[in-house]
Amino acid sequence: EAQVTQNPRYLITVTGKKLTVTCSQNMNHEYMSWYRQDPGLGLRQIYYSMNVEATDKGDVPEGYKVSRKEKRNFPLILESPSPNQTSLYFCASSSGFPPYNEQFFGPGTRLTVL
Amino acid sequence: KNEVEQSPQNLTAQEGEFITINCSYSVGISALHWLQQHPGGGIVSLFMLSSGKKKHGRLIATINIQEKHSSLHITASHPRDSAVYICAVLNTGNQFYFGTGTSLTVIP
Numbered sequence: 001e002a003q004v005t006q007n008p009r010y011l012i013t014v015t016g017k018k019l020t021v022t023c024s025q026n027m028n029h030e031y032m033s034w035y036r037q038d039p040g041l042g043l044r045q046i047y048y049s050m051n052v053e054a055t056d057k058g059d060v061p062e063g064y065k066v067s068r069k070e071k072r073n074f075p076l077i078l079e080s081p082s083p084n085q086t087s088l089y090f091c092a093s094s095s096g097f098p099p100y101n102e103q104f105f106g107p108g109t110r111l112t113v114l
Numbered sequence: 115k116n117e118v119e120q121s122p123q124n125l126t127a128q129e130g131e132f133i134t135i136n137c138s139y140s141v142g143i144s145a146l147h148w149l150q151q152h153p154g155g156g157i158v159s160l161f162m163l164s165s166g167k168k169k170h171g172r173l174i175a176t177i178n179i180q181e182k183h184s185s186l187h188i189t190a191s192h193p194r195d196s197a198v199y200i201c202a203v204l205n206t207g208n209q210f211y212f213g214t215g216t217s218l219t220v221i222p
Contacts, residue, residue, distance in 0.1 A: 033210065042214035043200065050208065058209055090157060102159035103147065 002027050006091050006106035013081060014114050021076045021109050023091030029104070031094040032074040033058070034066065036087040037108075043090070049074055081113045117141050120201050120213035127220050133188040135216045137201030140182065144208075148175050148186050149200040151215065157200075160186070191220045 004025045013019055025032065033048035035058075045058030049068040063085055065077040074093075078085060091106040119138045127133050137146070148160040161168050161175040163184065168175050172191075177184040188195055201213040 035210075035212075040214065043202070043210075043212040045210045045212075048208065048210075056208070059211065088155070092157075102162050103149075104159070105157040108155050108157075 002104065004091055004093055004104050004106040006089075006109050008109060009107060010110050012112045012114065015082055016080050019078050019081060019111075021078075021089060021091075021111070023074045023076065023106060024072050025074075025093040025104065026072065027093060027095070027104065028071065029093035029095045030071070031096070032068065033092050033094075033103075034064070034074070034076045035090045035092065036060065036085075037090065038087050046076070046089075081111075083113050085111065086113045087111060117205075117211040118201055118203055118213040120199075120216050122216060123214070124217045125219070127191050127218070129192060129220055129222050131191050131220075133191050133195075133218065133220075135186045135199050135201075135218070137184045137186070137213055138182060139184075139201075139203045139211070141203065141205045141211065143179075143182075143203045144206055145204045146177055146184050147202040147204070147210075148184075149202060151198040151200060153197065160199075188218075191218075193220045193222050196220050 007022045030051045034046040035043045037043045044060045047066040049055045089109045092103040094103045095101045121136045145164045151157045163177040172189045174187040198215040198217050200215045
């Protein structure tokens with residue numbers, strides 16, 4: 001089954017404790033992206049990747065890191081999480097250059113930083 | 115700064131009604147996407163448009179590049195259409211910007 005998986009689905013952590021949210025897709029898609037969703041602000045793009053070893057900043061990259069060492073995986077790293085990073089995070093992937101095709105979204109990761 | 119504006123923010127309709135959701139954007143775009151977010155939180159892609167019109171079942175999406183405007187229409191609405199509909203634009207720098215969504219409730 002074609003899908004985007006994210007882990008963990010729920011995470012409660014404390015300020016400053018490094019964490020990684022994993023994202024994996026099995027559709028051989030070139031484009032992958034991370035978004036955060038906050039009430040009243042909607043979805044905002046954090047980072048995206050056009051292909052392996054090619055990552056770029058989105059609208060709100062501060063406080064986040066990503067890497068794309070393999071085509072299927074695109075982990076999101078929070079080196080020193082802060083409470084303002086409490087949010088619902090989605091990973092998505094798409095085929096084509098640029099992503100002119102539909103995006104497939106993961107199920108979301110709800111992160112709470114205390 | 116709001117690169118993408120949607121209207122209305124909330125919409126309640128009776129089953130069977132024709133529904134229109136509007137999206138206006140202020141940046142140059144390569145493509146526009148319409149997304150549906152279910153009450154459980156999952157997001158699915160409905161359409162990708164770069165010009166003209168697309169139809170899928172009871173859903174129709176149009177885009178006017180000159181006016182920087184897109185519409186999503188739902189014909190013969192049904193309670194299962196109740197969801198949040200989100201407009202997203204892909205700018206010429208390959209970044210996505212999103213509207214804040216239209217929450218649709220269809221009453222039987």
